[in-house]
Every structure is written in structure tokens, then in C-alpha cells.
Amino acid sequence: MQKLTNRSVAVAKKEMSFIERLYLPAILSGMRITVGHFFKKKATINYPEVKREFSAVYRGQHVLKRDDAGAERCTACGLCAVACPAEAITMTAAERKKGEEHLYREEKYASVYEINMLRCIFCGLCEDACPKEAIFLTDRITPSYYHRKDHVYGKDKLVETMLNRVDVSKRQTAEVAAFKKQPGFGHNQLHQ
Amino acid sequence: MIVMVTFLIYKIIMVVAVFAIALLTGMYSTYAERKIAAFLQDRVGPNRAGPFGILQPVADGVKMFMKEEFIPGFSNKALFILGPALALMIPFMTSVVIPWGGNLHINGHAYALQVTDINIGILYLFGVVSVGVYGIMIGGWASNNKYSLLGAVRASSQMISYELAMGFSIIALVMHTNTLSMGEMAAQQQGWHWNIFYQPLGFLIFIICAFAETNRAPFDLPECESELVGGYHTEYSSMKLGFYLFAEYINMFISSAVIATLYFGGYNMPLIGRFVHDPNWLTILGTCFLFAKIIFFIFVFMWVRWTLPRFRYDQLMNLGWKILMPLALANIAITGILMYLTGRIH
Numbered sequence: 001m002q003k004l005t006n007r008s009v010a011v012a013k014k015e016m017s018f019i020e021r022l023y024l025p026a027i028l029s030g031m032r033i034t035v036g037h038f039f040k041k042k043a044t045i046n047y048p049e050v051k052r053e054f055s056a057v058y059r060g061q062h063v064l065k066r067d068d069a070g071a072e073r074c075t076a077c078g079l080c081a082v083a084c085p086a087e088a089i090t091m092t093a094a095e096r097k098k099g100e101e102h103l104y105r106e107e108k109y110a111s112v113y114e115i116n117m118l119r120c121i122f123c124g125l126c127e128d129a130c131p132k133e134a135i136f137l138t139d140r141i142t143p144s145y146y147h148r149k150d151h152v153y154g155k156d157k158l159v160e161t162m163l164n165r166v167d168v169s170k171r172q173t174a175e176v177a178a179f180k181k182q183p184g185f186g187h188n189q190l191h192q
Numbered sequence: 193m194i195v196m197v198t199f200l201i202y203k204i205i206m207v208v209a210v211f212a213i214a215l216l217t218g219m220y221s222t223y224a225e226r227k228i229a230a231f232l233q234d235r236v237g238p239n240r241a242g243p244f245g246i247l248q249p250v251a252d253g254v255k256m257f258m259k260e261e262f263i264p265g266f267s268n269k270a271l272f273i274l275g276p277a278l279a280l281m282i283p284f285m286t287s288v289v290i291p292w293g294g295n296l297h298i299n300g301h302a303y304a305l306q307v308t309d310i311n312i313g314i315l316y317l318f319g320v321v322s323v324g325v326y327g328i329m330i331g332g333w334a335s336n337n338k339y340s341l342l343g344a345v346r347a348s349s350q351m352i353s354y355e356l357a358m359g360f361s362i363i364a365l366v367m368h369t370n371t372l373s374m375g376e377m378a379a380q381q382q383g384w385h386w387n388i389f390y391q392p393l394g395f396l397i398f399i400i401c402a403f404a405e406t407n408r409a410p411f412d413l414p415e416c417e418s419e420l421v422g423g424y425h426t427e428y429s430s431m432k433l434g435f436y437l438f439a440e441y442i443n444m445f446i447s448s449a450v451i452a453t454l455y456f457g458g459y460n461m462p463l464i465g466r467f468v469h470d471p472n473w474l475t476i477l478g479t480c481f482l483f484a485k486i487i488f489f490i491f492v493f494m495w496v497r498w499t500l501p502r503f504r505y506d507q508l509m510n511l512g513w514k515i516l517m518p519l520a521l522a523n524i525a526i527t528g529i530l531m532y533l534t535g536r537i538h
Binding site (some may be wrong): 030031033034035037040042043074 | 228232
């Protein structure tokens with residue numbers, strides 16, 4: 001049979017010597033090992049104070065982006081909801097009225113936009129499907145709640161505020177942008 | 193009259209001080225245990241309550257008191273309450289014969305830092321420690337629960353088995369020291385005359401038995417959670433459970449003190465007499481040395497717990513009866529022969 005590693009040792013079932021049967025040397029060497037760990041670097045991270053570094057493309061809580069003028073990018077086309085394999089996204093579309101141009105980028109917008117974070121599997125297909133660069137997954141973690149209804153995030157939690165914009169530039173590296181230009185992966189094309 | 197009053201005040205201060213120190217050490221042993229366990233496993237340990245988690249024992253105590261007090265309807269109520277009370281009381285009773293230091297000289301009177309130096313200190317210690325089994329046995333039996341009863345039976349048979357070997361290992365020590373008084377034993381070990389150098393085998397047997405007596409790993413079969421739910425304290429809740437858990441730490445403190453006193457020179461430290469000459473300072477330093485030794489042994493207790501896996505029950509009994517007992521008997525014989533050869537007995 002082929003060996004899986006070169007560290008494997010043939011097991012000899014020999015009688016233990018007297019010293020071995022005393023177990024004391026083995027106990028002492030075991031204690032040496034554990035006390036060695038006493039001074040080792042701790043694996044734990046003090047979570048709320050210190051946060052582990054996330055990958056640039058970590059898929060956490062979603063954000064609904066605004067454009068640079070502060071208008072919501074989402075036009076309630078529903079492609080994200082269609083793409084969602086977990087059926088976590090629901091929305092209600094509404095027509096933009098006069099005087100709301102600074103609020104919504106296009107004539108149609110989502111008056112209600114909800115993501116059920118208990119259903120969401122954070123696959124990122126909504127982000128891929130979005131033709132308006134409106135929805136992105138971020139490196140924020142969704143917390144736990146006491147009630148189910150709290151896990152349904154509405155626009156109040158999803159839409160970014162202009163004072164506290166969410167940086168998604170890491171998700172739009174040159175490579176990502178180039179990748180999205182390929183036929184079938186672009187934002188403004190349908191999948192072939 | 194004045195002498196009587198001073199004597200009483202001195203004794204009361206000693207008792208209260210020993211009680212308070214034992215409680216405090218027990219409290220912080222729980223903290224130390226969690227920290228050491230964490231460090232040995234590359235974790236951080238409790239660090240939320242106060243700086244470095246230093247208030248963790250207080251938080252644990254408050255938690256224990258706030259928990260619902262539940263006494264099962266099918267239990268024997270009086271015994272159910274007596275169990276944990278007894279378990280916590282016994283280790284405090286043993287603390288009275290341990291010499292915590294030499295003599296303090298105040299106004300020409302010598303005050304020994306020992307609650308009472310009875311001339312059969314060791315016998316008293318063993319007598320009281322044996323009663324310690326009852327705390328666990330009564331608690332487990334009164335719970336009227338199979339798991340509790342099994343835990344209690346395991347605990348009592350284990351403690352009784354290991355008490356024998358422990359007693360035999362002490363007999364060899366008593367042959368060597370020629371006294372049963374703890375105070376005299378500590379005083380005899382001045383300089384480098386620590387008993388560990390004369391009784392290494394006896395010490396090994398004693399410390400193994402001490403682990404078994406305190407129900408600590410690798411001998412924590414009475415409460416092996418993977419087999420017996422919770423062991424003898426399955427039915428206990430609130431501070432009654434707290435008493436049982438706390439008693440283990442006080443026991444550990446007392447055991448460490450006994451080990452340090454019997455085998456590691458107690459409050460004696462070699463060479464210190466060369467640098468310090470004032471007898472009072474020597475006494476205070478001696479007490480500090482004793483506590484350093486105790487803390488080291490408490491650390492060893494925890495260190496072993498987080499290194500060694502638990503025994504199987506038949507292995508435990510084999511070790512106790514077939515290995516430690518004969519070894520302790522052989523130790524007595526060897527000690528006797530050596531004492532005869534070196535001319536200490538005729």
C-alpha cells in the first residue's frame with residue numbers, strides 16, 4: 001500500500017520495560033509539554049476589542065449603496081431576489097415622485113427591501129446579479145438576536161448613510177472589474 | 193486573667209486569620225485553575241470581570257448565590273443539607289494543626305503561628321480527613337439518585353483505599369522524624385534537612401494519594417462528568433453545589449500545605465538565616481516561604497489535572513491496592529533497615 005506521509009512509523013507491539021511501566025518518566029515528559037504551552041502565544045483573540053482580519057472579499061452583511069450624490073442606486077428590478085437561491089430577498093417597487101430625484105437615482109425604487117438573514121446563505125449571487133452596483137456583501141457580521149423578526153433586515157439597516165459610507169472598493173479590484181467584463185459575468189448583461 | 197485574655201485573643205486572631213486565608217486562597221484557586229487551564233491550552237482564560245478577570249471568583253460566588261435553590265422532593269432533606277456543609281467544614285478543621293510559621297516575639301512572649309500544636313497532630317489530621325468522606329457520601333446518598341449514589345460510592349471507596357497507602361507512607365515519615373506533632377516536624381527540617389531527601393518514595397506515595405484524596409484529576413472519578421452526569425453532586429444546585437466545588441479547592445490548599453510542611457521543610461528556607469537575623473522577620477519570611485511552597489503545589493495540582501487523563505476505575509483500584517499499598521509497606525521496611533544500619537535504632 002502506498003504511504004500517505006513519510007512520517008508514519010511501523011508499530012511494534014513489544015512488552016513495556018520496567019521504566020516504561022512506572023509511567024513516571026512519561027508523566028514528567030507530558031507535564032513538560034503542557035508547561036511549554038503555558039508560555040506559548042495564545043490562539044484566542046479578544047473579540048470585541050480585537051478583530052480578526054477578514055479577507056477582502058469576505059461575504060457578510062449586505063449593504064445597499066447610494067451614489068456619490070446620495071441617491072439610492074437600487075431600482076427594484078428584482079434580479080437579486082430571482083438570483084437568491086435561499087429566497088431571502090423580498091422587495092416592493094414604487095415610482096419616484098417629483099422632488100424625490102435627490103433620493104432615488106432612477107424613476108423606480110424599492111419602497112420596501114428586506115433580507116431575511118436567517119435564510120440568507122451569504123453566497124453573493126445577489127451581488128453578481130445586480131445590474132446597478134447597488135447591493136454588495138461586506139465584511140460586517142450579522143449579530144444574533146432574541147427574536148426571529150429582528151433577523152429580517154429592512155432598508156433602515158441595509159441602506160448606507162452618507163455620513164457613514166460602507167467601503168466596498170476592496171470588492172471591486174481591477175481583477176474583479178475585469179472579471180465582470182467577461183460575457184456572462186458583467187453587470188449589465190444577462191447570463192447566457 | 194490578663195494572660196487568659198491575651199491567650200484567647202491570640203487564638204481567636206489565629207483561627208480567624210487561618211480561616212480567612214484559606215477562604216481567600218480557595219477563592220483565588222478557582223480563578224487560578226481557570227487561568228492555568230486556559231494557559232496550558234493556549235487560551236486566554238477569564239478576563240472580563242475586572243482587570244485580568246481578577247474579580248471572576250466574586251462573580252462566580254454571586255452567580256452561585258443567585259441561582260435557584262432546589263432540594264428534590266424525594267431526597268432526605270436534613271442529610272441533603274448536611275452533606276455540603278460537612279464537605280466544606282472538614283478541610284477547615286484540618287487547618288488548625290498546620291504550623292503556618294515559627295514564633296513571633298511580642299513583649300517578651302512567644303506566639304507560635306499555629307492554632308494548636310497537639311502532640312498527635314498527624315493522627316488528628318488523618319482522623320479529620322477520613323471524616324471528609326462523609327460529606328460526599330451523605331450528599332450522594334441523600335440525593336436519592338442513581339448517578340449521585342454511584343458517584344458517592346466511587347468517591348468513598350476511592351478515598352478509603354488511598355487513605356491506607358497514605359497512612360502507611362506517613363508511618364515511614366513518623367519513624368524518621370520520631371514525632372507526631374506537626375510543629376516539631378516542621379521545626380526539625382531546618383536548613384537542608386527537608387524530609388523529601390530522606391523519604392523520596394514516601395513523598396511520591398503521599399502526593400499520589402493526596403491527588404486521590406482531593407478527588408482531583410487523574411483521580412476525579414467521583415465527578416467524572418462523561419460517565420456519571422455530575423457524580424455525587426448531580427442533584428445539587430445553587431450555593432450547595434458551590435460548597436462542594438469550593439471544598440475541593442480548600443482541600444487542595446490544605447493538602448498543599450500538608451505536603452509543604454511534611455516533606456518540603458514547612459516554613460524553613462535554607463541559607464536565609466545568614467541574611468536575616470531578627471527572629472520576628474525570620475518568622476514572617478518563613479510564613480511567606482511556606483505560602484510560596486503551597487502556591488507552587490497548588491500549581492502542580494492544576495498542572496497535573498490539565499496534563500493527565502482520568503483513570504479507569506479498575507486501574508484506580510489496582511494502583512491503590514496492588515501498587516501503592518505494597519510500595520508503602522516496602523518503604524516502611526526500607527526506612528527501618530536504613531535506620532538500623534545508620535545506628536538510629538538498636
